[in-house]
Amino acid sequence: MDKWLWHARVVKARTSAAELVVTGHVRVNGARETSPGHAIKIGDVLTVALDRTVRVLKVTAFNARRGDAASARVLYEELGDAKRNS
Template identity: 85%
Template structure:
């Protein structure tokens, strides 16, 4: 959703991320398979279900197969 870990941490710290409907304030919170993330970005809200994890960090294309978009934004 964002390009850098620091940007992701800022989103969480500023209250723009919910995990399973609960506002998350700790950037180090563990995410599990099946968790639903709600992320407020700019003027949109994205709702994503975690469907997998990579062993290593990868590019955006490889990350797209690790979640299911539940909201209308960027949905194919």
């Protein structure tokens, strides 16, 4: 999961992705997941609580490597409105 979050450019570093997962800031299909190595599959919905936003992403693809922003954008579909925490 941490690798996918990094490839999808949700975070800038893979260690940051792992930290998000370990600290309970990521849900997979509504269930909190704390294992960075947890396998995800196409169709899974990830809810990611970032600093001031919550992103809900549906996994649509995987990449073997981390690419540019355009190639990262095809890895997911953004669902719903992002909620801002003020």
